[in-house]
Amino acid sequence: MTAVEVENVVARYGDVLALDGVSLTVEPGRVTGLIGMNGSGKTTLFKAIMGMIRPDQGTVRLDGIDPAVARRRGRVGYVPQNEDVDWTFPVSVHDVVMMGRYGRQGFTRRPRAADHAAVAEALERVALTEYADRQIGRLSGGQRKRAFVARGIAQEAQILLLDEPFAGVDKRSEATIVGLLRELAADGRAVLVSTHDLHALPQLADEAVLLLRRVLFHGSVAEALRPANLARAFGLDVLEQEGAA
Numbered sequence: 001m002t003a004v005e006v007e008n009v010v011a012r013y014g015d016v017l018a019l020d021g022v023s024l025t026v027e028p029g030r031v032t033g034l035i036g037m038n039g040s041g042k043t044t045l046f047k048a049i050m051g052m053i054r055p056d057q058g059t060v061r062l063d064g065i066d067p068a069v070a071r072r073r074g075r076v077g078y079v080p081q082n083e084d085v086d087w088t089f090p091v092s093v094h095d096v097v098m099m100g101r102y103g104r105q106g107f108t109r110r111p112r113a114a115d116h117a118a119v120a121e122a123l124e125r126v127a128l129t130e131y132a133d134r135q136i137g138r139l140s141g142g143q144r145k146r147a148f149v150a151r152g153i154a155q156e157a158q159i160l161l162l163d164e165p166f167a168g169v170d171k172r173s174e175a176t177i178v179g180l181l182r183e184l185a186a187d188g189r190a191v192l193v194s195t196h197d198l199h200a201l202p203q204l205a206d207e208a209v210l211l212l213r214r215v216l217f218h219g220s221v222a223e224a225l226r227p228a229n230l231a232r233a234f235g236l237d238v239l240e241q242e243g244a245a
C-alpha cells in the first residue's frame, strides 16, 4: 500500500501561500528526497503529512488513514529541524528514544521490559549506546539526528520523515546517516527526507521530489538534478533572465 498519499493540498499562513495544490505519493521500501529552497514549503508539507496542521484544501492519508490518527498510533516518526528542538531541555538520549514508546505504555507511562529492550535495540542500531545517559544538547549534530532516528525506530514507525537531517552535520556523520536511512528503507519503511544538500542525493535517495509551493518534478534523482529542473526549483531562471537582460 502507498505509505503517504497527499492530494491537492493547499496550506496558508494568513496571506502566505505555503503549499499550492501539492499531490505526492511516498512508497514503502524507498528513500524519497524532498528538495526545495528555503521557504519552499518542505516543513509545512511535513506538518500536513503528520496531521499537525489541517490543510485549507486537499487530503492526506497515511497507510489509508487520517494522518492525525496515524500519528497517535505511532505510525510516523519525525526527525525535526534543529531549530524546532530545545537542546537545553534536561533529557537524556535514552529519554528521547523512550518517548517513542509512550504510545504503547498506557496511562501510567511506566516502561515495561519490552520498552527497555526496544530502546536498547534502537540505540544500538544508530550506534549511540554509549551515549544513552548524555543530555541531548551535549551531542554532535550527527548524533542528535541519530537520537531522533532511534526514537522513530523504537516507536516501530513504518513512515519516517526527516527535516534537513544533514544541516549542521559533518561529512562523516552524513555518510553514517545516509547508510542508516538506506537500511531502514530496505527493511520496508517509507523514508521521506528533506534536504538542500544536493551532493548527498544520489547516495541517499531512490527518487526525488522538487518542491516550490507545488511539486515541480517527481522522478529519478538523475533527472531531478538536471540543471533545467534545479533552476526551476531554486528560482535560478529568474536570475538568468536578469543576467541576460
Ligand SMILES: Nc1ncnc2c1ncn2[C@@H]1O[C@H](COP(=O)(O)OP(=O)(O)OP(=O)(O)O)[C@@H](O)[C@H]1O
Pocket (backbone or CB within 6 Å): 013, 014, 016, 017, 018, 036, 037, 038, 039, 040, 041, 042, 043, 044, 045
Ligand atoms: N507559522 C508561520 N506563520 C507564517 N508563515 C509561515 C509560518 N511557517 C511558515 N511560514 C511561511 O510559509 C512558507 C513555507 O515555509 P516552510 O517552513 O514550510 O518552508 P521550508 O521549505 O521548510 O523552509 P526552510 O528550509 O527555510 O525551513 C514560507 O514563506 C514561510 O515564511
